[in-house]
Amino acid sequence: MMAATKTKTQIYAIVGSDEAAVKEAAKALADQLSPGGDFGADIIDGIADYADAASDRIHATIEALLTFPFFGGEKLVWLKSANFLGDSVTGRAAAVIEALEKLTATLQSGLPESTTFLLSATEIDKRRSFFLNLKKLAKIEVHDALDTSKSGWEENAAIVVSQAAAERALTFQEEALELFTLCTGGDRRNIMTELEKLDLFLGPARREVSTDDVRLLVPMSRESVVFELGNAVAERQLQRALDLLDQLLFQGESEVGILLVALIPTVRNLLLVKDLMARHKLSRPAQPFFFGKMLERLPASALAHLPRKKDGTLNAYPLGLAASHAHRFKMPELRAALDACLAANVELVTSSLEPKVILTRLIVRIAAAA
Numbered sequence: 001m002m003a004a005t006k007t008k009t010q011i012y013a014i015v016g017s018d019e020a021a022v023k024e025a026a027k028a029l030a031d032q033l034s035p036g037g038d039f040g041a042d043i044i045d046g047i048a049d050y051a052d053a054a055s056d057r058i059h060a061t062i063e064a065l066l067t068f069p070f071f072g073g074e075k076l077v078w079l080k081s082a083n084f085l086g087d088s089v090t091g092r093a094a095a096v097i098e099a100l101e102k103l104t105a106t107l108q109s110g111l112p113e114s115t116t117f118l119l120s121a122t123e124i125d126k127r128r129s130f131f132l133n134l135k136k137l138a139k140i141e142v143h144d145a146l147d148t149s150k151s152g153w154e155e156n157a158a159i160v161v162s163q164a165a166a167e168r169a170l171t172f173q174e175e176a177l178e179l180f181t182l183c184t185g186g187d188r189r190n191i192m193t194e195l196e197k198l199d200l201f202l203g204p205a206r207r208e209v210s211t212d213d214v215r216l217l218v219p220m221s222r223e224s225v226v227f228e229l230g231n232a233v234a235e236r237q238l239q240r241a242l243d244l245l246d247q248l249l250f251q252g253e254s255e256v257g258i259l260l261v262a263l264i265p266t267v268r269n270l271l272l273v274k275d276l277m278a279r280h281k282l283s284r285p286a287q288p289f290f291f292g293k294m295l296e297r298l299p300a301s302a303l304a305h306l307p308r309k310k311d312g313t314l315n316a317y318p319l320g321l322a323a324s325h326a327h328r329f330k331m332p333e334l335r336a337a338l339d340a341c342l343a344a345n346v347e348l349v350t351s352s353l354e355p356k357v358i359l360t361r362l363i364v365r366i367a368a369a370a
Helices: 019-033 049-067 094-109 129-137 153-167 172-184 188-202 211-217 222-234 238-250 255-280 288-296 316-328 331-350 355-367
Strands: 011-015 035-038 041-045 074-084 115-121 139-142
Touching: 011 019, 019 074, 019 115, 019 188, 019 316, 035 355, 041 049, 049 074, 049 094, 049 222, 094 355, 115 238, 153 172, 153 188, 172 188, 172 211, 172 222, 188 211, 211 255, 222 255, 222 316, 238 255, 255 331, 255 355, 288 316, 331 355
Parallel strands: 011 115, 011 139, 041 074, 074 115
Antiparallel strands: none
16 A cells, blocks of 8 residues: 655755756756666656647656556656746646646645655746645755846856856956856856866966956857946056947947946946045945945935935945946046036937047047046
8 A cells, every 4th residue: 555645855846947057956856866877767858849748748747656666666756847837828728737736636645655756847837826836745946047137137146156166166356257247147057168168277276267367268248348348447448448349339239329338327336436435435345246235334315316226226236346446536537527428428319420439539538547
C-alpha cells in the first residue's frame, strides 16, 4: 500500500523569468536529488507547442509520479523547462487547466515515499491557482530576471555582477563595475559569459578588473555608450567624449536624443548635487552607491526637488555618479553649462546649422578645462 506524504522535501519547484539561472539551478538540484543519475530520474520534457501536447506532458508527469521505481529504491520525476504555465494561449487552454488540476490533486494527495518531484519553468503565471497551490506544497526557488525598464535597475544588476565576480575571486574598480553592468544589461547569462572572458584574460596573477579591461573585451551596448559619454563629460575627458559622440551618431542615434538622454541629465545632476553638497557640507562619496545613504540623513525638505523613480523613491544612483565628479566643476560653470544645453536644444530644432556641430560645440563648452 502506498505511503503518502505531503512534505516539501518531496516537492520542489524552480521558476522565474531568468532562463539561464532557472536551468542552472534546476540541473544542480536534479543532480542532487536523483539517487542514481539519469537512471534514477524520470525526465519529462516540458516544452510543448500546443495545448494537447502540453496536456500529454502533464499526464505523463502524473503517471510517472504514481509509478514505483522499476528497480525499487528512490526516483526523481522532473517536469523540465515547462513552457505552458504562463499567461499564454496554451496556458489558458481548457485541456491544460484540467490537466494541471489533476496534477495538483496528485501532489495534494501525497506521493510515494520513494518519489521526489521537481518542476522547472521560466514562464509561470503567479496569479493562477496552480502556482498558489504549489506554494503550499513545494519548496520554491524564484529566479526572476532584472527588469531593466524600471529606473534604478543598475544598482541591483551591479550587486549581481559583484556576487558573480566574487565567486571567481574577481574584483572590479568602481568605474569598471558601472561600465560592465551597463554593457551586460542585467542579463545573467551575458554577465557570466563576459566574466568568464575577463577571468581568462586576466589570469591568476591579476584579479582586479579595470575600465580598460571592460572596454577591451566587453561589447558595448547603446546604454553603455550613453553612460560613457555622460561619464566622459563629467570627468572632463574632452577627446573621449567627442569620440563617443561620433560612435553614437554612427550607430544612428538622433542628436536630440543624445542631448536629452546623455548630456542634459549629466549637467543637471552635477548641478543638483554640487548645490546639495555645498549647502549641507556633504563630502564626495567613496562610491556612487554610498551617496544614497548620505542623502537619507538629510531632511525631506532638502530632497524634494531631486529626481525620483516611478515608485516615488529617490533615484540615488545617477546622483551618486554626479557626486563623484562634481568637484571637477564650479557652480558658475554648471549653471552656464545648463544654459548652453537649453540653447543647444533650441538650435537643434530651429537652426539650419549641422546638428553634429551643435553637439560638438556644446560638449567642448562643458568638458573643456576652464
